[in-house]
Structure formats: C-alpha cells, structure tokens
Amino acid sequence: MDLASAFPPFGLRVVSGDLELRLPDDAELTRLADVALAGLHPPERSPFLVPWNTGEPDTVRRGFLQYHWSSRGTVSPQAWALELAVFRSGEPIGVQSVGAKAFGVTRSAGTGSWLGLPHHGQGLGKRMRLMALHLLFEGFDAADATTEAFDDNPESNGVTRSLGYAPNGVVLQDRQGAAATENRYRMTREAWAARPDVHRLDVTLEGVAPVRAMLEMDPPPKALQP
DSSP states (O other): OOHHHHSGGGGOEEEETTEEEEOOOHHHHHHHHHHHHHOSSOTTOOOSSSOTTOSOHHHHHHHHHHHHHHHHHTOOSSEEEEEEEEEETTEEEEEEEEEEESHHHHOEEEEEEEEOGGGTTSSHHHHHHHHHHHIIIIISOOSEEEEEEETTOHHHHHHHHHTTOEEEEEEEEEETTEEEEEEEEEEEHHHHHHOTTGGGOOOEEESHHHHHHHTTOSOOOOOOOO
C-alpha cells in the first residue's frame, strides 16, 4: 500500500499552470522551512498572530516541522487542517492551508497562506487563493469559505477584497502584547458561482474522492424502505 492509499490527503493535488498545491513530504517540509527562514515579510511587519517564523533558525525549523506533523496527525472528520505546500514549477515557495471543524454539518471552511518574500508582487497569492477556493467549492462542496487578515496587511486584504469576499466583522486580537485589528471575510457558494471567471479557471483536482470519504464529507446513503 502506498502512502496516498493509507492517508488520502497525500494523494490530493490542486494544479493550475505552473502552480501545484499538495501535502509536502518531510524532505520538502525542510525546504519549506528554509523558505520561511529566508523571509516572508519586511522586518517591520507582523502579519501573524504568533511570530512563528522569527527566532533562532534551528528552533524555527524544528517548530515548523512539529506544527506540520501535528496538523497531519490530527486530521479527522470532526476537525481538519490541510497545510498544502505551494510548488511553482516544482519548487516549494509557500503554504496554502484549508481547514474546518464539523465540516459535514456546517460546510464552512477557512483558508490561510504565506509566501516567500521573493515571490511577492507576482499575483501568486491571488492564484493560490483561487485554487484553494476551487478545491473547497468544486471539490469539497463547501457552502462558504472564510479568511482573515490584520488591518496592517494591505496585500492580504487586497487579495481577499479583489476576489469578491464580503466583510464578515472586525475583531481585536492580542498580537504579541499589543491590540491589533483583524478583518474577517466570507465568500458564499452563491458569490463564488456568480464570479464571471469561475467556469474558465484552469484548475485540475486529483485525489478528491478519497479525501471526502476519509473526512466523511458526504452524508451516508439513506436506507431503503422495505
């Protein structure tokens, strides 16, 4: 039995042009950690609630690996987070996550992402998010998708607004000992379907059915009446 048969998320692929989203193996995780250590944002910015990518390199790398291993190990129908690596022409450049709790009931999932600093400003963040939304709505049959970004992260907020999300509230977060405004957003299935380009997106999905089965996304068949 291969790894994807034993653990279906390893068989999941989202492909669009030169970009691919999939779970990385451990060697690729180590390369991703190096991408994070090389820089994800200017030093004066704090886009994350927890500054996981700063500090002594060995500590950051170890924590990065442990987080991804933990995410894999806790995937279940009740709660799952798929930390999909973003590969561009085969090279890892970032992470696009999709996750949910009680998805079988709510059909609601969230997204998050990061991208190595050398890859900013090329439209990749928007493409990654579109691929994640395609997976959620077309692959997993989501009812809505949510995301959030701090107010002082104009790039992330700009991508979200450009994709047609609706504002979904504002909250204050304790970000490293200081209050920070976090903007929240929501896209419904109806809003996704109304996008003029939704049926022209060049996105290919692979390995969706085994993941849906593992995470019990489909209701059980109704028993036949005698």
